[in-house]
Amino acid sequence: MKKIILCGAAALALTACGKTADKSGGEVKAPAGGAVVQIDGSSTVFPISEALGEEFQKSSGTRVTVGLSGTGGGFKKFCRGETDISGASRPIKKEEIELCAQSGVEYIELPVALDALAVIVNPTNSFVDCLTVDELKALWAPESQGKVKTWKQVRGNFPAEPVRLFGAGTDSGTFDYFTKAINGEEGASRGDYTATEDDNVTITGVSGDKDALGYLGLAYVTENAGKVKAIPIRQKDGKCIVPSVGTARDASYQPLSRPLFYYVNKKHADERPHLREFIKFAFSPAESEKLVGEVGYVPLPAQAYSLALAKFDARRTGTYFGGGSKIGVTVEELLSDAGEGAAAAPSQK
Amino acid sequence: MADALHTSEARIVAASRVQDMVFAVLGITVLLMAMAVLATLVADLMSDGLARIDQQFLTSFPSRRPESAGILSAWVGTTLIMLVTAFLAIPLGVGAGIYLEEYAPKHWMTDVIEINVSNLAGVPSIIYGLLALGFFVYGLGMGQTILVGGMVLALLILPIVIVATREAVRSVPSGLRESAYGVGCNRWQVVWRYVLPAARPGILTGAIVGLSRAIGETAPIITIGALTFIAFLPPSPIQATAPFVNFDWLNSPFTVMPIQMFNWISRPQAGFHVNAAATGLLLLLMTLVMNGFAIFLRYHLRRSLRS
Numbered sequence: 001m002k003k004i005i006l007c008g009a010a011a012l013a014l015t016a017c018g019k020t021a022d023k024s025g026g027e028v029k030a031p032a033g034g035a036v037v038q039i040d041g042s043s044t045v046f047p048i049s050e051a052l053g054e055e056f057q058k059s060s061g062t063r064v065t066v067g068l069s070g071t072g073g074g075f076k077k078f079c080r081g082e083t084d085i086s087g088a089s090r091p092i093k094k095e096e097i098e099l100c101a102q103s104g105v106e107y108i109e110l111p112v113a114l115d116a117l118a119v120i121v122n123p124t125n126s127f128v129d130c131l132t133v134d135e136l137k138a139l140w141a142p143e144s145q146g147k148v149k150t151w152k153q154v155r156g157n158f159p160a161e162p163v164r165l166f167g168a169g170t171d172s173g174t175f176d177y178f179t180k181a182i183n184g185e186e187g188a189s190r191g192d193y194t195a196t197e198d199d200n201v202t203i204t205g206v207s208g209d210k211d212a213l214g215y216l217g218l219a220y221v222t223e224n225a226g227k228v229k230a231i232p233i234r235q236k237d238g239k240c241i242v243p244s245v246g247t248a249r250d251a252s253y254q255p256l257s258r259p260l261f262y263y264v265n266k267k268h269a270d271e272r273p274h275l276r277e278f279i280k281f282a283f284s285p286a287e288s289e290k291l292v293g294e295v296g297y298v299p300l301p302a303q304a305y306s307l308a309l310a311k312f313d314a315r316r317t318g319t320y321f322g323g324g325s326k327i328g329v330t331v332e333e334l335l336s337d338a339g340e341g342a343a344a345a346p347s348q349k
Numbered sequence: 350m351a352d353a354l355h356t357s358e359a360r361i362v363a364a365s366r367v368q369d370m371v372f373a374v375l376g377i378t379v380l381l382m383a384m385a386v387l388a389t390l391v392a393d394l395m396s397d398g399l400a401r402i403d404q405q406f407l408t409s410f411p412s413r414r415p416e417s418a419g420i421l422s423a424w425v426g427t428t429l430i431m432l433v434t435a436f437l438a439i440p441l442g443v444g445a446g447i448y449l450e451e452y453a454p455k456h457w458m459t460d461v462i463e464i465n466v467s468n469l470a471g472v473p474s475i476i477y478g479l480l481a482l483g484f485f486v487y488g489l490g491m492g493q494t495i496l497v498g499g500m501v502l503a504l505l506i507l508p509i510v511i512v513a514t515r516e517a518v519r520s521v522p523s524g525l526r527e528s529a530y531g532v533g534c535n536r537w538q539v540v541w542r543y544v545l546p547a548a549r550p551g552i553l554t555g556a557i558v559g560l561s562r563a564i565g566e567t568a569p570i571i572t573i574g575a576l577t578f579i580a581f582l583p584p585s586p587i588q589a590t591a592p593f594v595n596f597d598w599l600n601s602p603f604t605v606m607p608i609q610m611f612n613w614i615s616r617p618q619a620g621f622h623v624n625a626a627a628t629g630l631l632l633l634l635m636t637l638v639m640n641g642f643a644i645f646l647r648y649h650l651r652r653s654l655r656s
Contacts, residue, residue, distance in 0.1 A: 040574075046577065046578070047413060050411065050413050050578045051413035053578055053580070054410075054412055054413055054578075054580065057580055064578070064580070065576045065578065065579045065602055066577055066578035067574060067575075067576045067577055068571070068576075068608070069574065077574065197615075198614070198615045200614070200617075200622075217617070219617040222617070223617040223618050223619065291413070294413060294414075295413050
């Protein structure tokens with residue numbers, strides 16, 4: 001009998017221990033319930049959503065949650081109507097357009113910020129001053145696999161040192177965009193390079209190898225200024241442009257600057273006032289410029305905010321891109337009526 | 350003759366001693382190497398993250414600024430998930446283990462179940478996540494809640510608890526059972542009053558090994574759609590008005606420590622990497638506290654068993 005009591009006491013102690021633990025957590029701030037803005041999607045867009053969510057929750061009291069399912073995973077949830085906003089580092093794909101159409105989810109496509117992809121080398125590398133898109137293609141094209149191994153093969157006057165490559169893993173939007181912009185086809189890349197979903201690995205690799213070359217988001221270059229060096233890209237007019245917030249914002253850095261997107265559920269926008277408030281907040285120039293810049297991304301050009309809000313207020317649905325990436329699209333173009341009219345048809349059957 | 354025998358005996362003894370020595374040295378070397386790797390990891394985490402752990406870090410929500418970010422929602426989430434996991438996995442696992450060992454008839458069905466339970470212990474955790482996403486989240490429409498998170502981790506550690514329970518029950522001397530039957534106990538009385546108390550330390554060890562695995566899992570929790578940025582806490586389980594407890598927190602969205610760590614480690618700002626190291630340290634500490642509690646409990650149960 002005594003043993004039964006003891007066992008019961010132990011179970012009780014376990015319960016009590018748990019109870020105190022979550023009680024101390026629960027009492028810090030008793031939640032009031034109510035409206036929540038649900039964001040999910042790309043890990044590239046995550047820091048922007050986190051910053052916007054944090055400030056919006058502080059100023060309005062409306063709760064914001066942000067998930068990290070990736071662009072593809074985010075669209076799966078978005079097209080089931082589970083989330084209000086899906087962050088994406090690339091435009092919505094054909095399959096995803098169909099998925100959304102099947103479940104009757106209409107969406108408004110808004111650029112939320114810009115990101116520049118930087119090509120980086122070791123800071124001790126003195127011979128690479130500027131690279132053309134063709135030279136990058138020579139390095140990264142699928143045909144180069146196992147063939148282009150030295151810097152000399154990229155340009156005749158480079159030394160015959162072996163070039164070691166670091167890049168994005170195939171699951172990332174960065175990979176999709178880089179391959180489209182450089183190799184001309186989304187997903188077409190050589191495979192014999194160090195591929196990683198974590199850009200810090202690329203930083204470590206390139207900073208530790210004098211002959212290495214890699215590509216990643218601009219924010220990582222800014223944060224690791226002494227460890228790696230961003231290479232200017234030669235533009236069509238012959239100028240060499242260094243990736244920076246300024247050159248990405250005025251669209252002079254091409255073709256490696258890209259828009260990041262918010263896809264907003266139209267039905268939710270109609271029904272939920274707190275979601276409309278959030279969009280208004282996210283596209284107010286003062287807040288957005290400050291917050292987007294703070295987390296290392298490039299704010300939209302000044303005139304884009306009113307265009308984006310106008311597009312949202314008019315609830316213009318569909319995608320500008322028709323199911324694939326386009327290179328060199330300006331933010332104004334993708335917010336304009338003209339582009340919209342041309343592209344709305346395939347998405348809204 | 351006697352001398353020759355003596356020397357050959359001495360030679361054999363000496364040779365065995367050398368073998369013993371070699372093996373001991375080998376064993377200690379392997380142990381030291383393993384400990385060195387662990388110590389380096391912990392020391393590295395500590396040098397990066399220890400200074401970051403303060404009250405602010407424990408009582409703040411995630412933030413875009415590394416220095417004002419904290420893990421409040423993450424550690425509360427982890428604690429609640431572990432509670433749900435423990436409350437589901439331990440009674441179910443112990444029950445299943447006792448049934449298989451004491452009640453189940455020995456035929457092919459039991460064999461199939463046994464093989465499956467052992468196999469399940471080796472299934473990758475992401476598979477459990479996919480199962481939970483398809484079945485709990487979408488199939489049953491339960492959503493991405495603390496309850497589902499606890500359920501998927503409970504499923505994940507159930508085989509561990511079952512196997513440990515069976516081992517512990519099997520190691521109870523059969524004399525104990527037979528004497529109990531001898532004085533007229535029925536099966537339930539034998540199991541509840543004699544077998545279970547004697548097996549408790551082993552069962553507890555199994556439960557703790559399982560929970561320690563669950564606390565560090567990221568993949569299944571991410572798969573079912575746990576959040577990463579969440580700046581509010583689940584409703585409190587205790588309230589001022591009757592009935593004083595509520596279970597709304599089970600249906601609350603959540604995040605856990607490993608997810609927070611995973612997110613911070615891949616960010617560009619070095620400040621976030623420090624946060625990730627600090628989170629890692631705290632996760633280690635939580636596991637240690639959990640283990641310490643189990644050791645304490647086991648010690649007391651052993652003592653009560655003897656008296």
